[in-house]
Amino acid sequence: MNGIAGSRRKTAVRIMAALVLPALLLLGAGREVSAAGGLQMSTGYPGMVVTAGDELSFALDFTNTTGAGMAVSLETVSLPEGWEGYFTGNGSEVSQVYVKNGENEGTAAYSLSIPEEAAGGDYEVVLRAYTGGEASDTLTLNLKVTEEELGGSSFQSEYPEQEGSAGANFSFDTTLVNNSASEQNYSFSSNAPSGWNVTFTPSGESSPVNSITLEPRKSQTITVGVTPAADAQAGAYTISCAAVSAGENLKTELTATITGQYALDVTTPSGRLSTEAYANKQKEVALKIVNNGNTDLTNVTLSSSAPDGWTVSFSQPTIDVIEAGASVEVTAYMTPGEDSLSGDYVVSIKASNSDTSDNAEFRISVKTETIWGVVGVLLIVCVFAGIGWVFHKYGRR
Structure with missing residues (x-):
């Protein structure tokens, strides 16, 4: 009997062990999971290729x-030494974050600044999240800094050449690029011809500036306004513009081409277009031929249209050149016809070349000289002489 009872007890112990041990193992396993922390911190892209100066x-x-x-x-x-990093949440720097049970996406962020002087290579940034208990986790950010070879800073225009007529203003869009590793303050200048005006206006601004501050590896669109002098002649003008900082001297060349404007004016030195003349007698009339355009005029020819029987000639029938804005004086020789009666006549004078022309109409008042006029003068002289003789002879009686 005792042997049977002992055997039963052993069997019961085995059964209980078989039931309890798995439960204990499961309980222990659950405690191990909880002890591992129950908290995980992650980011979508823990490994990135970056460049010096990046803000991440x-x-x-x-x-x-x-x-x-x-x-x-x-x-x-x-x-890494020289790097700066901090946690942010809702736009502010934070040191703690509340994590609800379950998954929490984008609850916080980590801001990282890589210095401009960072050498190329592999770097690690290690972050930790923890509680007062056993829950904790770490996150390693693997960053590869590439040795980017920066291009030089520049000051250029995509369309550096423009054309316009006299009196037109020019506007060039240029791009100023600071490819240096530090902030630069650029001062603007130009070598425009005398009387010209050049302005520099950043995009988004309404007023010109003399200088601008540009952060490292940033660019700015600058509108360069060019106003030619009022008397600028036709031709191509090259304007060198500069953006100068403490460490850089950037230049760009702009070309403003003023197209030719041709204009002639036929007048007199006094501006008066009328005179008197006598039939069959030559009359000299001073003419003033003015170039009111912005380019020189060559081979300017003078011609006339006069009444029948009249002759008109010029001291200089062809003018080789009249410079822009200048004038040349020429004498016109007008001789009314022998049979011209007293009255007003019109003589048209024209100046022209292959580019332009102008004409002016002169009013000529013709006076006639006859023998009776001479006889009348002689009779008057004789009458006065006779009266004088009478008074001289009989005045004493």
């Missing part, structure tokens, strides 16, 4: 499997 932001996601929400502290475990 990593969105942080949290998974809480502890069964309850909790306040989680955040810290930077390691950061």
Whole structure:
């Protein structure tokens, strides 16, 4: 009997062990999971290729499997020398974040600044999230800084050549690029011809400026306004513009081409277009031929249209050149016809070349001289002489 009872007891112990041990193992396993923390911190792109001077932001996601929400502290475990990093939430720097039970996406972010002088290579940034209990996790950001070879700074225009008529204003869109590793303050200048005006206006601004500050590896559109002098002649004008900082001297060349404007004016030195003349007698009339355009005029020919029987000639029938804005004086010799009666006549004078022309109409008042006029004068002289003789002879009686 005793042997049978002992055997039963052993069997019961074995059964209980078979039932309890798995439960204990399961309970122990559950405790191990909880002890592992129940908190995970992650980001979508923990490995990135970057360049010196970059400003980065990593969105942080949290998974809480502890069964309850909790306040989680955040810290930077390691950061390369000279780098700057901090946690942000809702636009402000934070040191803690509340993580609800379950998955929490984009609850916080990590802002990272890579210095301009950072050498190329592989770097690690280690972050840690933890609670007062056993829940904690770390996140390693693997960053590869490429040795980007920066191009030189520049000041250029996509369309540096423009054309316009006299009196037109020119507007050039240029791009100023600061490819240096530091902030630059650029001062603007130009070598425009005398009487010209050049302005520099940043895009988005309404008023010109003399200088502008540009951050590293940034660019700015600058509108260069060019106003030619009022008397600028036709031709191509090259204007060198400069943006000068403490460490750089950037230049760009702009070309403003003023097209030819041709204009002639036929007049007299006094501006009067009328005179008197006598039939069959030559009359000299001073003419003034003015070039009112912005380019020289060559081979200017003078011609006339006069009444029948009249002759008109010029001291200089062809003028080789009249410079822009200048004038030349020429004498016109007008001789009314022998049979011209007293009265007003019109003589048209024209100046022209292959580019332009002008004409002016002169009113000529013709006076006639007859023998009776001479006889009348002689009779008057004789009458006065006779009266004088009479008074001389009989005046004493």
